[in-house]
Amino acid sequence: MKTSVFAAVSAVAITCAMPAVAEPQAEVLHWWTSGGEAKSVAVLQQEFADNGGTWTDMPVAGGGGDAAMTALRARVLSGNAPTAVQLKGPAIQEWYEEGVLADISAVAEAEGWADVLPASIAGHMMCEGTWCAAPVNVHRVDWIWANADVLEANGIAMPTTWDEFNAAADKLAAAGITPLAHGGQAWQDATVFEAVALGILGADGFKKAFVDLDMDTLKSDGMVAVFDQMRKMRGYVDDNFSGRDWNLATAMVMNGEAAFQIMGDWAKGEFLAAGKAPGEDFLCASVPGDGFLYNVDSFAMFNVDGDDKKAGQDLLSKLIVGQNFQKVFNLNKGSIPARVDVALDEFDSCAHLSAKDMNESSDNGSLLPSYAHGMALRGAQSGAITDVVTAHFNSDMSSADAVNMLADAVANSM
Amino acid sequence: MTEWLERHIPKMVLAPSFIAILVFVYGFIAWTAWVSLTRSRLLPKYEVEGLIQYERLFASPRFDTAMTNLFIFGTLFIVISMVLGLLIAILLDQKIRTEGVLRTIYLYPMALSMIVTGTAWKWIMNPGLGIEKMVRDWGFENFSFDWVIDPDMAIYAVVIAGVWQASGFVMALFLAGLRSVDGEIIKAAQVDGIPNWRIYSAIIIPSMAPIFLSAFIVLAHLAIKSFDLVIALTGGGPGYATDLPATYMYAMAFSRGDIGQAASSAMVMMAVVFAIIVPYLYSELRTKHD
Numbered sequence: 001m002k003t004s005v006f007a008a009v010s011a012v013a014i015t016c017a018m019p020a021v022a023e024p025q026a027e028v029l030h031w032w033t034s035g036g037e038a039k040s041v042a043v044l045q046q047e048f049a050d051n052g053g054t055w056t057d058m059p060v061a062g063g064g065g066d067a068a069m070t071a072l073r074a075r076v077l078s079g080n081a082p083t084a085v086q087l088k089g090p091a092i093q094e095w096y097e098e099g100v101l102a103d104i105s106a107v108a109e110a111e112g113w114a115d116v117l118p119a120s121i122a123g124h125m126m127c128e129g130t131w132c133a134a135p136v137n138v139h140r141v142d143w144i145w146a147n148a149d150v151l152e153a154n155g156i157a158m159p160t161t162w163d164e165f166n167a168a169a170d171k172l173a174a175a176g177i178t179p180l181a182h183g184g185q186a187w188q189d190a191t192v193f194e195a196v197a198l199g200i201l202g203a204d205g206f207k208k209a210f211v212d213l214d215m216d217t218l219k220s221d222g223m224v225a226v227f228d229q230m231r232k233m234r235g236y237v238d239d240n241f242s243g244r245d246w247n248l249a250t251a252m253v254m255n256g257e258a259a260f261q262i263m264g265d266w267a268k269g270e271f272l273a274a275g276k277a278p279g280e281d282f283l284c285a286s287v288p289g290d291g292f293l294y295n296v297d298s299f300a301m302f303n304v305d306g307d308d309k310k311a312g313q314d315l316l317s318k319l320i321v322g323q324n325f326q327k328v329f330n331l332n333k334g335s336i337p338a339r340v341d342v343a344l345d346e347f348d349s350c351a352h353l354s355a356k357d358m359n360e361s362s363d364n365g366s367l368l369p370s371y372a373h374g375m376a377l378r379g380a381q382s383g384a385i386t387d388v389v390t391a392h393f394n395s396d397m398s399s400a401d402a403v404n405m406l407a408d409a410v411a412n413s414m
Numbered sequence: 415m416t417e418w419l420e421r422h423i424p425k426m427v428l429a430p431s432f433i434a435i436l437v438f439v440y441g442f443i444a445w446t447a448w449v450s451l452t453r454s455r456l457l458p459k460y461e462v463e464g465l466i467q468y469e470r471l472f473a474s475p476r477f478d479t480a481m482t483n484l485f486i487f488g489t490l491f492i493v494i495s496m497v498l499g500l501l502i503a504i505l506l507d508q509k510i511r512t513e514g515v516l517r518t519i520y521l522y523p524m525a526l527s528m529i530v531t532g533t534a535w536k537w538i539m540n541p542g543l544g545i546e547k548m549v550r551d552w553g554f555e556n557f558s559f560d561w562v563i564d565p566d567m568a569i570y571a572v573v574i575a576g577v578w579q580a581s582g583f584v585m586a587l588f589l590a591g592l593r594s595v596d597g598e599i600i601k602a603a604q605v606d607g608i609p610n611w612r613i614y615s616a617i618i619i620p621s622m623a624p625i626f627l628s629a630f631i632v633l634a635h636l637a638i639k640s641f642d643l644v645i646a647l648t649g650g651g652p653g654y655a656t657d658l659p660a661t662y663m664y665a666m667a668f669s670r671g672d673i674g675q676a677a678s679s680a681m682v683m684m685a686v687v688f689a690i691i692v693p694y695l696y697s698e699l700r701t702k703h704d
Contacts, residue, residue: 240542242563379670394653
């Protein structure tokens with residue numbers, strides 16, 4: 001009697017489970033709400049629907065993701081996590097440690113992610129050996145953008161060392177052109193700082209300082225030299241830079257008011273939207289020094305109940321890393337695909353350069369996470385470094401003081 | 415039955431709001447105090463670890479700047495708003511014809527939100543757009559007013575915007591106070607040939623002491639919880655030169671995933687409020703007993 005009841009119950013359970021598998025569900029929390037980004041998400045939404053899934057959109061705008069993270073915290077604390085959340089860098093592991101991330105290794109292994117993603121980027125998607133997130137794109141952060149006409153008129157080539165950059169900037173300043181377009185917001189100061197640090201400390205030094213938080217490197221003479229160069233950069237910025245948004249700084253380069261800008265490749269979107277052609281109207285190059293700083297957007301999968309939601313997670317992960325989405329999304333967003341086997345025929349010359357450098361630096365170990373964009377360190381540590389960088393940039397603090405303050409701030413943030 | 419109702423209805427009506435305040439104000443204060451003793455990062459944790467967050471807080475140069483700024487901003491904001499408010503109130507008290515119109519004009523800034531005030535003053539004080547550019551365009555090439563981008567002066571720029579916003583409100587408070595002084599005393603003083611400034615300084619202002627206290631309490635809590643003004647005007651910058659404890663707390667809680675730091679800075683802010691409010695409450699309660 002007992003066995004027959006058990007059999008009946010399991011038969012019911014199986015028949016109930018069957019249709020649930022057929023309809024994948026996904027509730028996706030993200031903060032891609034502005035024009036180009038929203039269009040990029042719509043691509044994924046469409047593809048998800050075409051594969052028989054039901055997508056519940058949960059966009060939370062504002063504060064560069066701060067508002068979305070607050071919403072996420074509330075949802076997780078109430079035991080009702082979204083299926084997938086736009087998360088990146090060490091924040092993924094931070095959430096994993098709270099015990100709320102799901103394991104998507106089955107999909108990752110079936111799709112062979114380990115073979116198509118650069119090793120250091122794949123590392124960000126793994127939580128203690130299992131896959132827990134899917135990468136969407138690779139933004140390069142250490143770009144230097146320039147107005148081609150301004151450089152030509154002043155007889156300047158794209159700088160390949162910081163000395164060349166300083167010489168070019170002095171020449172431009174003498175000609176009455178602002179050498180460096182910059183916005184005085186803490187994250188922009190940090191973006192310039194890490195580009196300078198990569199050039200002066202080299203890939204190894206950068207990794208020791210901003211990934212391993214090695215105290216000797218943070219207090220080294222090299223770091224003093226980085227702050228010295230930052231003091232020079234401050235001199236190349238115009239007087240009105242405080243609080244300026246990055247896209248306004250990009251516009252200054254476009255209009256020829258300023259010659260250079262150091263910014264990630266989202267700046268390219270501004271140039272392209274204004275109808276400028278890469279290589280003709282504006283130039284892109286990596287900042288002086290070897291290496292590649294990446295900022296990779298990704299979706300982390302949270303623990304959810306129900307087979308339909310788990311099926312949604314699997315489908316979503318598969319589509320996100322799929323060739324088609326990686327191509328279409330990144331064409332819209334200005335970044336490059338995270339997987340290395342996507343055909344780049346439709347991408348522009350800057351994206352080609354980015355992809356080529358990514359492959360090379362991945363081979364020689366200089367493919368590094370951006371600290372300024374939350375890829376290298378947890379929020380408390382990267383925030384502590386940014387505090388020092390922005391305090392130094394916006395005052396007359398000496399480089400030696402800045403280095404001491406940096407070491408103290410990092411130690412205090414642990 | 416009616417008697418029972420009469421006795422208990424007030425308690426029953428008050429109970430929901432009493433419970434709500436108990437839970438949502440005092441309950442969460444206790445919760446924040448608890449979290450401030452833990453090593454909470456992204457999500458709150460509940461294992462008490464001691465005073466580590468307070469040690470980190472007081473070792474942080476950024477929080478140091480925030481507290482110094484609160485002191486500078488709070489003092490100047492309260493003093494200048496009160497002096498300016500009193501001055502305008504006395505001038506308006508001279509039985510002038512268009513008082514109603516002028517009073518409304520001065521009171522209007524209070525109707526704006528701090529975000530609007532901050533944004534407008536950001537543009538007004540921006541050296542490339544606002545006052546500096548205007549005066550230079552008039553031909554005074556050496557004129558300089560760049561406080562908002564100077565890390566040493568930026569907090570004073572915040573004071574200007576705050577005073578502009580609040581002094582009209584203080585004026586309204588003082589004007590009501592001036593009007594409440596007994597006219598007979600003033601007339602008697604005038605008959606005795608006492609000069610006008612002496613009437614104000616020796617008779618009217620001393621009899622307005624309670625108004626001063628109210629104005630002080632209102633301005634003090636505006637200053638301590640100031641957040642939106644700084645966010646709109648300078649975003650805490652240049653660097654973190656205009657950070658206040660409230661903006662520090664927000665950054666820690668919502669941008670950096672450091673809830674322990676946020677909780678400890680919130681407790682320090684509350685201690686500052688208590689340091690001001692408790693003596694006030696004490697003096698209020700004592701006078702009632704007399």
